[in-house]
Structure formats: C-alpha cells, structure tokens
Amino acid sequence: MPEGDLERILHGLSQAKVRYLVVGGVAVVLYQEFADQAKREQWVAEKGLAVFTLWSSQMPATEVDIFVREPLPFEEMEARARTINIAGALVRVASIDDLIEMKRKVGRAKDLEDIAELEAIARLEKTDG
Secondary structure (H helix, E strand, O other): OOOOHHHHHHHHHHHOOOOOOEOHHHHHHHHOOOOOHHHHHHHHHOOOOOEEEEEEOOEEEEEEEEEOOOOOOHHHHHHHOEEEEEOOEEEEEOOHHHHHHHHHHHOOHHHHHHHHHHHHHHHHHHHHO
C-alpha cells in the first residue's frame, strides 16, 4: 500500500468528525503497529465479512469497508473503542475484545491467527499496566 493512503483516509474522517471505528484486519494491523508490509497487504486479500467496499482510483491500494449489518451494536463498540494517534490524527479503533468477538464469528484460519495475536497483545497490556 502506498505510504500515507490509510493515514490520509483516517485523518480525513477524523477532521470531518465522522463517527467511525476501525475494525477487522486494519484494526489488527494498527494494534501490531504496522509491523510489516506483508501484513498490511494480507488483510486486503483475505476479507470475509459482509461489507460494502469503497475504493478510489486516487488511492487504489486502499479500501474502506462499510458493514452491511453491524456485527455488534455500534454505540456499545464506540464506548469501548480506543483512540490511537496515527500520524497526528486521533483514530478510533475497535477494542481488542470486540475485534476478537467479530473474528470468532467469521472463524477463517486468518481470523483465528489474528485472535491469537490480539489475545497476546491483551496479555502484554495487562502485564505492562
């Protein structure tokens, strides 16, 4: 993905004061702090949730998914969400627990791998603070 496309989208959403949460593979990648390029590209190829995808020729490597049906009640997810600073934009990311619940519902091999990673991150956060 060209550097900055995701950040530009998230920054635009934040500036426009759009109520949103980052979920799914993007949220996992954000929690992994953009560990490497392969992980960023892998989530694009392996999506499995029922979403409507927005795409722009100006940012062809970046897609924005909108859920057709809420996997969990938005108000509740929003209340549990975390705010992460990404390139100066405050980005709302679904909580680790909500991400795990959504990924369990889908249950693909990649989702099970993500669940293991998210559970490890949650354990580290509990021991760190």
